Amino acid sequence: KAGVTQTPRYLIKTRGQQVTLSCSPISGHRSVSWYQQTPGQGLQFLFEYFSETQRNKGNFPGRFSGRQFSNSRSEMNVSTLELGDSALYLCASQKDAGANEKLFFGSGTQLSVL
């Protein structure tokens, strides 16, 4: 069974640009969450989608948005990039939403904003 797939693996952008990251969850998983990982802050929750609906949202500005498609694949968009957006963006999938469900993470997209 294939794991969570994130593309691209690396991305370099300049300030003010926008970026779209992609995540394909494990087959059969309907919940997809996004996290921002930085050395100083650890893993910060961005948002979670379940059956194409955003169910939970973290404390990030509106420049960060996402969506989920009918096949459970998800995209995350960051507009008007800032230097502080440089981070590893992780996607995680769960079969269903809930604490009893194990989170499976992808290897992430490393975003560098110059």
Next chain:
Amino acid sequence: QQQVKQSPQSLIVQKGGISIINCAYENTAFDYFPWYQQFPGKGPALLIAIRPDVSEKKEGRFTISFNKSAKQFSLHIMDSQPGDSATYFCAASGGGSYIPTFGRGTSLIVHP
């Protein structure tokens, strides 16, 4: 406000030694406490998890100790091996939200 505080930030242990990572939480409604292990270039992977109805859970060389009254839990890695070198994250969830709150991570290096 950091709801899950993790320490130490980094840890160096000799092969065969015991690695201990501690976490403290503030929200008494938390009822699920997982630990994740992350190798360079990879995403975190669930290592072991505990619920507050038990004080200890062991899986192989990895043990979680849980102290509900002190609102603390810790990960013990017995007979640490160089292959255990990774970043470890504690997390907590509950109180109506299944979204985990993560600690800031501990970078563990096990010297051969």
